[in-house]
Amino acid sequence: MDLTLSPSEQAFRDELRAWLEANHPGALPREEQGSFEFRRAWQRRLHDAGWAGISWPERYGGRGASLIEQAIFNEEIVRARTPQLANVLGLAMGGPTVIAHGTEEQRQRYLPPILSADEIWCQGFSEPESGSDLASLKTRATRSGDGWVITGQKVWTTYAQHAKWCMLLARTNPDAPRHQGLSYFLMDMEQEGVQVRPLRQITGEAEFNELFLEQARVPESNIIGGEGNGWAVAITTLMHERATLAFGLQVSVQIALQELVEHAERSPGSNGRAAAADPLVRQRLAQLMIEAEVLRLNAYRGLSATMQGGVPGPEGSLAKWHWSEVNQALTELAMDISGVRALAIEGDGVGDNNWTYRFLRARANSIEGGTTEILKNIVAERVLGLPRMR
Amino acid sequence: MNFQLSDDQRAIKRTARDLLASRYRPETVRELADDERGFTDEQWLELAELGWPGVIVPEADGGLGLGAIELVVIQEEIGYALAPTPLLSTVSAALLLVAAGDQEQRSRWLPSLAAGETRGTVAVWDERSGWAPDGSELESVDGRLTGTKVAVADAASAEFVIVAGADARHSLVRSDDPGAEIAPERSLDPTRKFYTVKLSGACADQLRAGDGERITRAYATIVTAVAAENVGVAQRALEMAVAHAKDRKQFGRAIGSYQAVSHRCAQMLLEVEGARSLCYWAGWALDHDPAVAVRAASMAKAYASDAGFRVTAAALQVHGGIGFTWEHDLHFFLKRAKANGHAFGDGRWHRDRVAELSGI
Ligand SMILES: Cc1cc2nc3c(=O)[nH]c(=O)nc-3n(C[C@H](O)[C@H](O)[C@H](O)COP(=O)(O)OP(=O)(O)OC[C@H]3O[C@@H](n4cnc5c(N)ncnc54)[C@H](O)[C@@H]3O)c2cc1C
Numbered sequence: 001m002d003l004t005l006s007p008s009e010q011a012f013r014d015e016l017r018a019w020l021e022a023n024h025p026g027a028l029p030r031e032e033q034g035s036f037e038f039r040r041a042w043q044r045r046l047h048d049a050g051w052a053g054i055s056w057p058e059r060y061g062g063r064g065a066s067l068i069e070q071a072i073f074n075e076e077i078v079r080a081r082t083p084q085l086a087n088v089l090g091l092a093m094g095g096p097t098v099i100a101h102g103t104e105e106q107r108q109r110y111l112p113p114i115l116s117a118d119e120i121w122c123q124g125f126s127e128p129e130s131g132s133d134l135a136s137l138k139t140r141a142t143r144s145g146d147g148w149v150i151t152g153q154k155v156w157t158t159y160a161q162h163a164k165w166c167m168l169l170a171r172t173n174p175d176a177p178r179h180q181g182l183s184y185f186l187m188d189m190e191q192e193g194v195q196v197r198p199l200r201q202i203t204g205e206a207e208f209n210e211l212f213l214e215q216a217r218v219p220e221s222n223i224i225g226g227e228g229n230g231w232a233v234a235i236t237t238l239m240h241e242r243a244t245l246a247f248g249l250q251v252s253v254q255i256a257l258q259e260l261v262e263h264a265e266r267s268p269g270s271n272g273r274a275a276a277a278d279p280l281v282r283q284r285l286a287q288l289m290i291e292a293e294v295l296r297l298n299a300y301r302g303l304s305a306t307m308q309g310g311v312p313g314p315e316g317s318l319a320k321w322h323w324s325e326v327n328q329a330l331t332e333l334a335m336d337i338s339g340v341r342a343l344a345i346e347g348d349g350v351g352d353n354n355w356t357y358r359f360l361r362a363r364a365n366s367i368e369g370g371t372t373e374i375l376k377n378i379v380a381e382r383v384l385g386l387p388r389m390r
Numbered sequence: 391m392n393f394q395l396s397d398d399q400r401a402i403k404r405t406a407r408d409l410l411a412s413r414y415r416p417e418t419v420r421e422l423a424d425d426e427r428g429f430t431d432e433q434w435l436e437l438a439e440l441g442w443p444g445v446i447v448p449e450a451d452g453g454l455g456l457g458a459i460e461l462v463v464i465q466e467e468i469g470y471a472l473a474p475t476p477l478l479s480t481v482s483a484a485l486l487l488v489a490a491g492d493q494e495q496r497s498r499w500l501p502s503l504a505a506g507e508t509r510g511t512v513a514v515w516d517e518r519s520g521w522a523p524d525g526s527e528l529e530s531v532d533g534r535l536t537g538t539k540v541a542v543a544d545a546a547s548a549e550f551v552i553v554a555g556a557d558a559r560h561s562l563v564r565s566d567d568p569g570a571e572i573a574p575e576r577s578l579d580p581t582r583k584f585y586t587v588k589l590s591g592a593c594a595d596q597l598r599a600g601d602g603e604r605i606t607r608a609y610a611t612i613v614t615a616v617a618a619e620n621v622g623v624a625q626r627a628l629e630m631a632v633a634h635a636k637d638r639k640q641f642g643r644a645i646g647s648y649q650a651v652s653h654r655c656a657q658m659l660l661e662v663e664g665a666r667s668l669c670y671w672a673g674w675a676l677d678h679d680p681a682v683a684v685r686a687a688s689m690a691k692a693y694a695s696d697a698g699f700r701v702t703a704a705a706l707q708v709h710g711g712i713g714f715t716w717e718h719d720l721h722f723f724l725k726r727a728k729a730n731g732h733a734f735g736d737g738r739w740h741r742d743r744v745a746e747l748s749g750i
Contacts, residue, residue, distance in 0.1 A: 001394060001395055003392075003675075003678070004678070006391065009391060282750055285745060286744040286745040286748070289744055289748060290692055290744060294667055297393070297667035297668065297671050298664065301393040301667055301670075304394050305393075322660055376649070376652070376656040376657075377652070379656040379660075380655055381652075384632050384652075384659060386632065386644075386646040389652060
């Protein structure tokens with residue numbers, strides 16, 4: 001056991017830190033479209049310097065970095081408080097899925113523009129009738145000439161408004177058992193058969209969308225992993241969503257916690273003292289610090305196990321579930337500390353400088369990327385080996 | 391960066407798991423729970439032969455000179471087996487002697503402690519001080535101590551007691567001192583024997599070399615060891631619950647297929663793994679990263695104190711009525727976890743320490 005970075009890992013971190021410090025793009029513009037273009041430019045700058053998709057093989061534009069280097073990267077990029085990269089879904093899910101299941105041609109075609117943010121990706125899995133029970137989805141793909149025609153509806157599609165490609169899960173064989181009738185497509189969003197309608201969220205923003213597909217066309221060459229194998233490919237996407245994000249998430253919790261302590265020190269509590277002097281607030285802050293440490297340590301333990309065992313296991317479900325609880329508890333404590341001030345939303349009410357916004361945004365944490373209940377099912381069945389629930 | 395135990399550490403863990411499982415079968419634990427002394431000489435000698443009493447005692451003092459992480463690994467297995475043994479008491483006494491004993495005191499006691507020829511224990515809580523482990527107001531006059539210490543583990547079978555006094559001064563009192571009266575308590579946890587130690591002008595050999603920082607670190611090691619024991623206790627309770635949930639059928643199917651049961655088990659896993667991560671980290675930090683070690687130890691103890699109880703209580707719930715019986719083993723686990731949770735500072739006290747050490 002050795003919880004320090006090796007000299008080469010440390011050198012990697014220092015180099016990255018220095019680069020991030022010298023190249024930090026500054027604060028994100030407020031307005032939606034401008035802010036997205038800002039994030040695209042920021043990713044491009046990273047990419048030009050060789051810092052995008054570092055764990056991807058060199059021949060696809062990565063640098064073949066180790067898992068631990070990828071983890072360090074995810075930590076440092078959050079620690080530096082840089083804007084989120086524009087192509088998060090492509091980087092965290094789409095690329096790894098294409099690397100795992102795509103053909104050589106598909107890798108050559110799709111991976112480089114993910115890194116450069118020239119082509120943004122979105123994930124079209126969920127449907128109005130199919131959320132947790134994803135395998136029940138109804139969006140239908142039928143053969144037509146040398147390709148496919150797709151009709152149906154998707155929902156909660158984050159960044160569909162910016163996306164060039166959609167990781168689309170659709171039913172190609174309605175007669176097969178439900179998990180076997182699905183295929184995984186890369187669908188071009190820039191076509192007439194695809195209509196994107198923004199959905200306004202609890203925060204007032206519209207990150208996600210409804211997607212209406214009416215005879216949308218996808219060529220045969222855009223199936224990933226072969227016809228009828230969509231479920232296995234989709235699972236890869238979801239595993240990566242849960243596993244790789246853990247490092248960034250635990251650091252964002254550590255940062256939020258520092259800010260929360262400052263919030264508690266600045267905010268008035270009872271008896272004319274700071275909220276931080278309140279024994280109950282202290283207890284809750286300390287508990288959150290401990291939980292945040294657990295998130296960090298579990299991420300490292302999971303990484304060490306993955307480095308020995310190969311693929312990320314279902315333990316990623318545990319991390320994502322735990323993170324959502326911690327982040328929600330953290331923002332709830334922030335609201336309690338704000339007291340009556342929580343009633344007013346300061347400024348434009350968007351972004352991480354605002355606790356009320358963060359409190360509202362955190363409500364999604366236990367739903368997005370798999371609800372806590374579903375993650376508990378996975379842990380119970382796949383880690384503990386309990387019988388499947390019915 | 392590598393969060394895996396080394397091959398040697400894994401070997402210690404495996405040996406401990408196998409040996410303890412064969413020596414402390416449930417029937418044996420049960421017998422020892424009823425026994426006044428709570429362990430046999432044979433059992434003690436076997437652990438002593440492995441060097442465990444001196445696992446963390448420096449080689450120069452006759453110990454194995456291993457680290458806190460090895461102690462954590464052993465303690466986790468002690469908890470898993472629920473072994474009734476005075477090991478932790480002796481290790482704790484040794485840690486305080488290493489931290490605060492002068493050369494003469496060290497050479498007088500440590501080699502024989504490490505060899506298992508002598509046993510010691512630690513008396514922390516005054517009868518009337520609160521639950522904080524650092525609040526002793528024991529009276530000391532001319533090298534003689536007067537006052538009452540409660541919840542002293544394994545005192546009757548120890549040759550000496552390290553007694554915490556005011557201002558973190560620690561003294562060694564021999565159990566056969568005419569001024570020391572040792573009376574058994576009825577323990578919440580019958581697999582560990584607790585005593586009240588009444589001192590009336592007992593002759594005290596004050597540990598002369600320790601500064602506050604070394605003593606603080608010794609306690610940090612002790613609390614990490616207690617926390618690690620709770621990891622093992624909780625792990626075993628989780629396994630019992632999962633086995634029962636697969637086996638027991640109601641309404642025509644295994645109860646583990648009901649989410650109220652399976653999600654409870656998933657929650658248990660979350661807490662066991664969290665406590666384990668913190669304990670390994672604290673053990674590692676005590677050996678390699680002193681700047682964060684004391685805070686890490688308090689984090690581990692706070693989390694494992696609460697998790698230990700919650701997990702064993704959840705396991706009881708999963709078992710239904712059978713879990714509430716004396717006949718079932720689960721109550722021993724719950725009691726050990728709860729007792730450990732209160733020993734050497736409970737969750738609340740350690741959270742307060744975490745806040746303080748974080749500058750809040
Ligand atoms: C901010 C945000 C962004 C998102 N982005 C995307 C995206 O980009 N692409 C995409 O495809 N999807 C996206 N989603 C959708 C997300 O994956 C789904 O919301 C999620 O899978 C849950 O589906 P649902 O909303 O239909 O809820 P439902 O599945 O209807 O669940 C409702 C409630 O029932 C519970 N429940 C359901 N089944 C079970 C069961 N078997 N056992 C116990 N409880 C159960 C759930 O836990 C939940 O509490 C996003 C969601 C959010 C909130």
